[in-house]
Amino acid sequence: MTFDAIGIAGTGLTVHRKWLDAVADNLSNVSTVTSTDDAAFRARYVTVAEGGGDTPGAFVAGAAWGSEEGRLTYEPDHPLADQDGYVRYPDIDMSEQMGSLILAQRGYQANAAVVDRAKTAYEAALQIGK
Amino acid sequence: MFDSVTSLALQSALDGLSARQRVIAENIANINTPGYTAKRVQFEQALASSVASGEGRVAFTVARSLEPTQLNGSNVNLDTETLSNIDTVLRYQFATQAVGGEASSLRTAMRTS
Numbered sequence: 180m181t182f183d184a185i186g187i188a189g190t191g192l193t194v195h196r197k198w199l200d201a202v203a204d205n206l207s208n209v210s211t212v213t214s215t216d217d218a219a220f221r222a223r224y225v226t227v228a229e230g231g232g233d234t235p236g237a238f239v240a241g242a243a244w245g246s247e248e249g250r251l252t253y254e255p256d257h258p259l260a261d262q263d264g265y266v267r268y269p270d271i272d273m274s275e276q277m278g279s280l281i282l283a284q285r286g287y288q289a290n291a292a293v294v295d296r297a298k299t300a301y302e303a304a305l306q307i308g309k
Numbered sequence: 310m311f312d313s314v315t316s317l318a319l320q321s322a323l324d325g326l327s328a329r330q331r332v333i334a335e336n337i338a339n340i341n342t343p344g345y346t347a348k349r350v351q352f353e354q355a356l357a358s359s360v361a362s363g364e365g366r367v368a369f370t371v372a373r374s375l376e377p378t379q380l381n382g383s384n385v386n387l388d389t390e391t392l393s394n395i396d397t398v399l400r401y402q403f404a405t406q407a408v409g410g411e412a413s414s415l416r417t418a419m420r421t422s
Contacts, residue, residue: 183331183334184330184333184334187331191337191339194341194342198341228342229339229342229344235331236334236335236338236339237335237338237339237341237342237345282341286341289340289387289390289391290337292391292394293333293334293338296398297334297398299398299402300326300327300397300398300401300402303398303401303402303405304323304401306405306409307405307408307412
């Protein structure tokens with residue numbers, strides 16, 4: 180009999196927390212300006228893979244990065260503006276990030292609920308023979 | 310006593326239910342994993358026919374769900390998994406109570422005479 184549902188839900192919690200972290204990082208840098216000589220802030224996307232064998236659950240396999248091209252915006256008064264008056268903003272889609280934020284939050288909650296329910300089952304198992 | 314059909318069937322049910330619990334945890338952990346297909350634990354039918362033939366012991370099987378995937382590339386359905394999780398917990402409690410009942414009738418039998 181294996182009692183590892185809590186550990187598996189833990190891997191799900193970790194994946195969604197890292198996703199939340201990435202989204203928070205992207206959102207906080209949505210207005211990070213760079214000069215046209217430098218690369219734009221690159222949005223971070225968490226890639227997830229299914230675990231298997233001895234390590235069941237879900238795991239963060241790595242990160243994918245958004246474009247360093249960003250989008251050029253005409254702001255001649257900006258201290259970082261080039262001769263033509265352009266600065267570089269990161270190419271982050273705010274609504275996409277907010278959507279991801281909710282998905283990650285709900286995923287986290289779903290896994291936390293699994294921990295809670297697994298606990299109930301294990302408590303029942305502790306009562307066997309009493 | 311502990312290898313009676315009842316005891317063996319209860320043990321098999323507990324094994325199957327805890328495996329299902331584990332698989333539900335895996336499915337929910339992978340709810341946003343692209344390309345993940347949900348796992349399902351089956352043992353009830355096999356257990357029923359095993360009990361009918363007077364045996365009682367049965368092993369569970371794990372299969373992949375063939376439901377179509379959602380936009381995120383995973384076919385885990387949170388409603389189904391949540392319901393199945395609650396259902397499994399309650400069945401598990403039920404089975405543990407039955408095991409406890411078996412044990413207490415054994416104690417009663419030891420006290421008589």
